Amino acid sequence: MNVLIDNLPKIISGFWLTVQLLVVSGVIATLLGTVLAGMRVSPVPVLQRAGTAYVTVFRNTPLLIVFLIVVTGLPAVGLQYSFFDRAIISLSLYTSAFVCEALRSGINAIQAGQAEASRAIGMTFGQSLRLIVLPQAFRAVVPPLASILIALTKNTAIAxxxxxxxASYQLDSLVRDFPTALWWLFAGIALGYMIIVFVIAGGASLLERRWTVTR
Incomplete structure (x- = not known):
């Protein structure tokens, strides 16, 4: 227990980096996933195929392989980024495929008549998607998006x-230095991850209830 308390600043520092990975990757993955979802439901066949190909590749590729390709591939083509930035890129590319599929399921759940009505009053496909379809789709897929963010939280450990x-790096470092405090260290790190997960789940639950009331 004393080891855990004495090394608390180091553990907090590790979790702060984990939160940064989570937030930045989560925002980028949500934006990219939204674009991909729009491509997958687009009436343009080329965009549909491109979105489908992206999702198929990244959903069926282990995250570690994505990391290896990004970490070793970017310097090979002259793009020099820090390992933190390359971790952000890897996590964002991988997670965006899952965000896309969650959003696409929300889009498909919306009555087709709404999109048809928006086009009947002169809206383009892009305007209909942005103003009518996507706001409703996001409301419908709050729980699966929260699950994706929780999975992303755990996936940051690959960095x-x-x-x-x-956080996981700090755990390995502390276990090597203090092997007799193994279980206390595991418990402390696990508690940190649980707090992050509870915040995500609680925020999603609150948002879902609020949007349900305002419908």
């Missing part, structure tokens, strides 16, 4: 392999 000093 440890590439030297990003997030």
């Amino acid at each position: 440890e392999v590439f030297g990003v000093t997030e």
